[in-house]
Amino acid sequence: MIKKGNDKKRTVDSKTRVRLIRKGNEFFTEGNIPAAEKIFLTTDYKDGLVRLGDYYMEKNDIEKACDMYFKSENSSKIEEFCKYSAKVIQKWLKDDDDDAVVDKIIITK
Secondary structure (H helix, E strand, O other): OOOOOOOOOOOOOHHHHHHHHHHHHHHHHHOOHHHHHHHHHHHOOHHHHHHHHHHHHHOOOHHHHHHHHHHHOOHHHHHHHHHHHHHHHHHHHHHOOOOOOOOOOOOOO
16 A cells, blocks of 8 residues: 655744755755655655655665655656556566466565
């Protein structure tokens, strides 16, 4: 099951939110992804969540990418991700032999 909502977001005043987002952007640019992710989730910064989703897709961390896209509520990114996932599943189904075991999934990190 995929949760769409962001349960880590908190209510902060607008000045604090702007400062946090700037700091999160700095962290992201520097490559400190865990710190940027924490800030983007806390402030519910949609653009930052999309960028995190893109980052995780590039790193082949599909689960984290999915989580970020759905929390960003960016419908075009969610649709793009779902189409990508459907293509992967279609490829798996086409590549399976008739006698092959279908119920195993291999995940590499």
